[in-house]
Amino acid sequence: MRGWRIGKIMGIDIALDASWFLIFFLLVYTLGFIQFPRDLHPGRFRVSADAISITLGIAASVLLFASVLAHELSHSWMAIQLGTSVKRITLFIFGGVAQIAGEPDRPLSEFLIAIMGPLMSVALAALFGAAWLWLRILDSADVANGMLTPLILLTGILAQVNGSLALFNLAPGFPLDGGRVLRAILWGATHSIATATKWASRVGQLIAVLLIGSAFIGFFTGFGIGGIWNAFIGLFLWNAANEGYRQTLMVESLRGVSVSQLMTRAEAVSPDLTVGEFVEQYLLRQRDQTFVVTDGFAFLGVIGTSNIRNVSRPEWNIRRVRDVMTPSTSLQVLNPSDSVTTALARLANSDAEELPVLDAGQVVGFIGQNELARYLRLNAERKQM
Numbered sequence: 001m002r003g004w005r006i007g008k009i010m011g012i013d014i015a016l017d018a019s020w021f022l023i024f025f026l027l028v029y030t031l032g033f034i035q036f037p038r039d040l041h042p043g044r045f046r047v048s049a050d051a052i053s054i055t056l057g058i059a060a061s062v063l064l065f066a067s068v069l070a071h072e073l074s075h076s077w078m079a080i081q082l083g084t085s086v087k088r089i090t091l092f093i094f095g096g097v098a099q100i101a102g103e104p105d106r107p108l109s110e111f112l113i114a115i116m117g118p119l120m121s122v123a124l125a126a127l128f129g130a131a132w133l134w135l136r137i138l139d140s141a142d143v144a145n146g147m148l149t150p151l152i153l154l155t156g157i158l159a160q161v162n163g164s165l166a167l168f169n170l171a172p173g174f175p176l177d178g179g180r181v182l183r184a185i186l187w188g189a190t191h192s193i194a195t196a197t198k199w200a201s202r203v204g205q206l207i208a209v210l211l212i213g214s215a216f217i218g219f220f221t222g223f224g225i226g227g228i229w230n231a232f233i234g235l236f237l238w239n240a241a242n243e244g245y246r247q248t249l250m251v252e253s254l255r256g257v258s259v260s261q262l263m264t265r266a267e268a269v270s271p272d273l274t275v276g277e278f279v280e281q282y283l284l285r286q287r288d289q290t291f292v293v294t295d296g297f298a299f300l301g302v303i304g305t306s307n308i309r310n311v312s313r314p315e316w317n318i319r320r321v322r323d324v325m326t327p328s329t330s331l332q333v334l335n336p337s338d339s340v341t342t343a344l345a346r347l348a349n350s351d352a353e354e355l356p357v358l359d360a361g362q363v364v365g366f367i368g369q370n371e372l373a374r375y376l377r378l379n380a381e382r383k384q385m
């Protein structure tokens with residue numbers, strides 16, 4: 001999920017997915033134009049939105065997403081404390097996802113990262129709930145003469161939503177937070193993350209089926225359209241459970257394999273070649289490959305198709321490899337003895353398609369999506385036999 005970047009918190013990019021705008025406007029509309037006008041003027045037959053209800057609708061929607069963000073940030077904060085990096089948090093139609101690099105390395109880390117989000121939601125629900133109660137007491141003592149009603153509505157809905165956010169996320173189906181907690185416990189008990197993920201994913205799929213089933217029953221018994229939302233969440237959860245399981249199996253099959261076993265040998269090019277010469281002599285032969293730029297002694301950088309893309313044709317004979325390469329100083333590198341899971345995490349964390357493998361200051365190879373995909377393909381074929 002890419003999305004539109006809106007800022008940075010604790011070094012993590014915060015982004016909005018396109019689907020987020022849909023749910024945001026739907027929320028503002030439902031709250032500002034339907035629910036709040038009714039709540040602000042109880043007992044009246046026909047009510048319409050006014051400045052107060054719309055302002056309140058927008059404030060509630062913004063604070064709802066701030067609550068989702070706080071939930072994701074607390075997962076991320078714990079992940080960072082445990083030494084994992086978090087690249088970005090994306091808000092989308094069903095809430096938020098934090099992009100945490102790699103899978104947790106032990107059950108306790110998994111448990112701590114998973115539990116932090118619901119804990120934050122419970123804390124927020126308690127906070128808004130307390131504020132709601134306090135405002136209600138002030139209101140009933142008639143201190144503010146009804147002026148507090150908008151704030152009571154606002155704190156009330158925030159307490160409710162944070163409470164349901166905590167409850168839903170604690171459902172024990174992977175990849176929901178509760179499912180991750182379950183997986184951590186099974187993982188600790190069975191010492192196999194694959195077995196633990198398999199069972200936690202099955203519970204996740206069971207919850208998905210229940211959601212979809214309840215939506216169907218609701219639809220045919222006249223509870224209507226609202227259930228469709230449950231059906232969508234159910235479908236989303238079903239896919240996520242499948243995907244999460246597949247990903248864990250993949251990471252598992254890569255454990256214990258070293259970078260040097262999978263890397264493609266590096267081929268060197270001179271920094272003094274023109275871009276045109278480089279394309280003709282190297283790139284045309286091996287289109288997908290990245291090359292090492294070295295002057296015979298030092299590793300200067302890397303160059304591949306993506307570096308050439310922005311060089312216009314007339315410049316091909318003027319600019320040289322050293323002008324357009326990605327310099328070594330801005331590259332993440334790997335050691336030949338690093339595990340492939342490390343490579344995977346580092347790739348996910350950099351924007352590069354391939355990372356150079358460095359041995360005693362010299363580039364000996366490259367590893368990227370191509371090498372990993374090839375290995376996984378071979379591995380899958382081996383398993384079928």
Ligand SMILES: [Zn+2]
Binds near residue numbers: 072075117177
């Ligand atoms: Zn969560």
